[in-house]
Structure formats: C-alpha cells, structure tokens
Amino acid sequence: MVSVGVLGATGAVGQRFVQLLADHPYFDLTVLTASGRSAGKKYRDAVNWRLDVPLPESAGDIIVAETKTECLKNADIVFSALPADLATTIETDCAKAGIGVCSNASSHRMDQDVPLVVPEVNADHLRMIELQRDAGNDGFIVTNPNCSTIMLTVSLAPIRNFHFTDLRVATMQAISGAGFEGIPAMSIFDNVVPYIGNEEEKMERETLKIMGTFDGSEIVNAPFSVSASCNRVPVIDGHTMAVWLDIKEPVENVAKAFQSWRCPIGDLPTLPEKSVDFMVQQDRPQPRLDRMKGKGMTVSVGRLRPGIRYIAMGHNTIRGAAGASILNAELICDRGYI
Ligand SMILES: NC(=O)C1=CN([C@@H]2O[C@H](COP(=O)(O)OP(=O)(O)OC[C@H]3O[C@@H](n4cnc5c(N)ncnc54)[C@H](OP(=O)(O)O)[C@@H]3O)[C@@H](O)[C@H]2O)C=CC1
Ligand SMILES: N[C@@H](CC(=O)OP(=O)(O)O)C(=O)O
Numbered sequence: 530m531v532s533v534g535v536l537g538a539t540g541a542v543g544q545r546f547v548q549l550l551a552d553h554p555y556f557d558l559t560v561l562t563a564s565g566r567s568a569g570k571k572y573r574d575a576v577n578w579r580l581d582v583p584l585p586e587s588a589g590d591i592i593v594a595e596t597k598t599e600c601l602k603n604a605d606i607v608f609s610a611l612p613a614d615l616a617t618t619i620e621t622d623c624a625k626a627g628i629g630v631c632s633n634a635s636s637h638r639m640d641q642d643v644p645l646v647v648p649e650v651n652a653d654h655l656r657m658i659e660l661q662r663d664a665g666n667d668g669f670i671v672t673n674p675n676c677s678t679i680m681l682t683v684s685l686a687p688i689r690n691f692h693f694t695d696l697r698v699a700t701m702q703a704i705s706g707a708g709f710e711g712i713p714a715m716s717i718f719d720n721v722v723p724y725i726g727n728e729e730e731k732m733e734r735e736t737l738k739i740m741g742t743f744d745g746s747e748i749v750n751a752p753f754s755v756s757a758s759c760n761r762v763p764v765i766d767g768h769t770m771a772v773w774l775d776i777k778e779p780v781e782n783v784a785k786a787f788q789s790w791r792c793p794i795g796d797l798p799t800l801p802e803k804s805v806d807f808m809v810q811q812d813r814p815q816p817r818l819d820r821m822k823g824k825g826m827t828v829s830v831g832r833l834r835p836g837i838r839y840i841a842m843g844h845n846t847i848r849g850a851a852g853a854s855i856l857n858a859e860l861i862c863d864r865g866y867i
Contacts, residue, residue: 534560534604542610545851551585627667676849684841687790732757767816814842
C-alpha cells in the first residue's frame with residue numbers, strides 16, 4: 530500500500546478526499562493536516578463534516594497535524610486541498626522533500642515543468658515528472674485542472690480529432706465550488722451571479738495546456754481559441770456547461786464519435802466504466818439526476834445539435850476536484866512514478 534495524506538483535510542474538497550480514500554485499494558490514509566485551529570485534535574472533533582455520507586471511522590481517529598513538511602515524513606503521496614496562496618510554498622517544499630504531491634489547488638497548474646493532467650485526455654503529460662526530477666526534486670507535483678475545465682476537457686476527449694479552431698463555453702456552476710463558506714444564501718438564492726473570479730481565465734488557459742502536446746521538453750498549446758463565460762447558479766453540486774465548437778462535420782458523425790469512444794487508459798479504481806455518458810433524452814443532462822453517475826466521476830453529455838453545440842455536466846467536488854486528484858495518483862502509480 531502507498532501511504533498518503535490530505536493537506537487541508539477539513540475543507541470542502543478535503544472532506545471529499547477523506548471520503549474517497551477510505552478503503553482505497555492502493556492508498557492507506559495516514560496523515561491529515563489543516564490549520565493551527567484544527568491541529569492536535571482528532572479529525573472527527575476538528576472537522577465540521579458536511580457530506581451526506583458518514584465520516585469514515587478510521588479517519589475520525591487520526592490526529593490532525595499542522596501543514597508542514599516535518600509532519601508528512603511518512604507519506605509517499607499527499608493530496609493538496611489547500612487554499613492556493615498557501616499551497617504554493619508547501620507543495621514545492623513537499624516535492625523537494627521527496628513527497629509526491631497530487632494537487633487540486635491552482636498554484637502550480639501553469640508551471641512549465643508541472644503536468645496538468647486529465648487521464649482520459651493527456652496521460653502522457655505525466656512524463657513532465659522527469660523534468661522535475663532532472664531539476665533535483667526527489668518528489669514531484671502533479672496538478673488537476675479547475676473543476677469547470679475538467680468537465681470541458683473530458684467532454685472533448687471523444688471529439689478532439691475533428692477539426693475546430695473556435696471553442697466557446699458558458700458555465701452554470703454549483704455553489705459548492707465556492708467552498709462551504711463561499712457564497713452567502715442571500716446572494717445566490719433566487720438568483721444567478723454572472724461572475725466567478727478568475728474562472729474564465731483559468732478555463733481558457735488550462736484547456737490549451739491540457740489539450741496541447743508535450744514534446745519532451747515543453748508543452749505546445751492546442752491550436753484553437755477558447756472563450757469562456759462563467760456563472761454561479763443555485764445548484765448544490767454539479768457544474769453544467771453549454772459548449773459551442775466550429776466543427777463542420779455532420780452532427781451524426783459527432784454523435785457517433787461520442788457513442789463509440791473508449792477511454793485510452795487501462796483500468797484504474799477511480800476510473801468510471803464510462804468517463805463520458807452520451808445522452809439522447811431532450812432534457813438531459815441535469816445536475817440533480819446525473820451528477821452521481823460513475824460514483825461522481827462520469828461527465829454526462831447531451832443536447833447535441835448542429836453547430837456543433839452540446840451540454841456537458843459533472844460533479845464538481847468529485848470529478849472536478851478530489852476524485853480527479855485521486856485518479857491522477859492511481860495513474861502515477863500505474864505508470865511506475867511511485
Ligand atoms: N470547492 C471546490 O469545488 C473546488 C476547490 N478547489 C480548490 O481546492 C482548494 C480547497 O478548496 P475548499 O476545500 O473549497 O477550501 P476550504 O476553505 O473549504 O478549506 C480550506 C482548508 O485549508 C485549511 N487551511 C486554511 N488556512 C490554513 C492555514 N493557514 N494553514 C494550513 N491549513 C489551512 C483549512 O483548515 P481549517 O479547517 O483548520 O481552517 C481547510 O482544511 C482551493 O485551492 C480551491 O481553489 C478546486 C476545485 C474545486
Ligand atoms: N472556482 C471553482 C472552484 C475552484 O476552486 O476552482 P480552482 O481549483 O480553479 O481554484 C468554482 O467556483 O466552482
């Protein structure tokens with residue numbers, strides 16, 4: 530078993546990590562960290578557990594540690610669910626100390642030697658770990674993208690071989706994406722907020738890196754433009770998005786590509802049977818009905834129309850956050866980097 534820890538284990542994403550790592554076939558959860566407010570307490574006493582599944586018993590007994598490399602000596606891999614400003618230094622320190630970091634935070638996503646990985650799309654970018662090792666790190670940092678970028682890029686995997694130059698996307702993002710204390714009920718109830726700080730910029734730049742090519746020394750960005758418009762809507766979990774692509778092929782060919790696509794990587798515990806579920810019902814996907822497909826790891830695609838236009842939707846704190854990092858870590862083990 531690989532010994533793992535979670536940094537920021539008491540937060541919205543941290544709790545998802547703890548839930549998904551209980552009884553994991555590869556990973557043994559041994560360390561949980563948070564702020565000085567929580568350190569020294571048993572996890573069950575430190576955390577305000579807000580998931581609709583019980584807190585795993587074994588995790589409840591772990592004493593929360595401070596978020597310092599000295600406290601992580603026994604971990605082979607740490608999953609980072611820290612606020613981005615804190616993650617920058619601690620993740621670098623961990624990599625230097627020989628620990629593998631699978632990060633959900635945005636701090637290092639665009640670093641030149643850090644892979645930004647969605648296994649179904651760019652598993653080969655994991656080779657960038659070798660650049661970090663050449664630079665003297667015994668450990669590494671591997672990041673997963675922003676939650677909306679993940680849904681978008683997974684939905685593009687089956688149709689990426691069609692020619693297009695212009696991608697436009699408008700999101701309808703769940704409130705859990707802003708964290709537990711993120712957005713007051715008075716702001717979001719009976720409302721739509723057409724602004725999420727930095728989200729549009731992240732979707733635009735991260736998509737080009739993920740869909741780009743790693744030539745052995747650097748990423749060459751994908752050759753299309755991305756224009757995003759991001760909105761917060763009163764949904765608890767599940768980011769939905771409308772996508773427009775200037776694909777000139779008949780819509781029937783695009784539908785066939787969605788239907789016949791098979792994920793190019795082998796079996797991994799968190800990889801769902803279907804990474805993309807192509808739906809033909811005229812009013813799907815919907816977050817309440819479709820977000821838990823594939824244990825929260827499936828991206829549902831539907832309403833395919835000429836243009837090309839479609840809707841994509843997936844669970845933002847599972848597929849879009851903790852589940853994505855864990856899937857990356859499984860791939861890292863599978864490819865022999867641990
Ligand atoms: N929510 C989501 O859907 C997504 C979030 N992310 C990213 O994941 C990260 C975590 O987000 P989220 O879970 O929503 O955040 P939360 O605010 O819910 O959780 C923050 C965590 O960091 C800990 N923390 C806060 N201050 C410190 C400190 N000074 N030292 C050490 N630990 C500290 C908190 O511990 P304590 O309880 O002790 O304060 C808590 O465990 C962010 O980078 C976010 O951008 C990414 C994708 C989706
Ligand atoms: N901004 C996302 C959540 C998030 O924290 O994204 P990032 O990992 O890029 O910081 C949302 O609001 O839904």
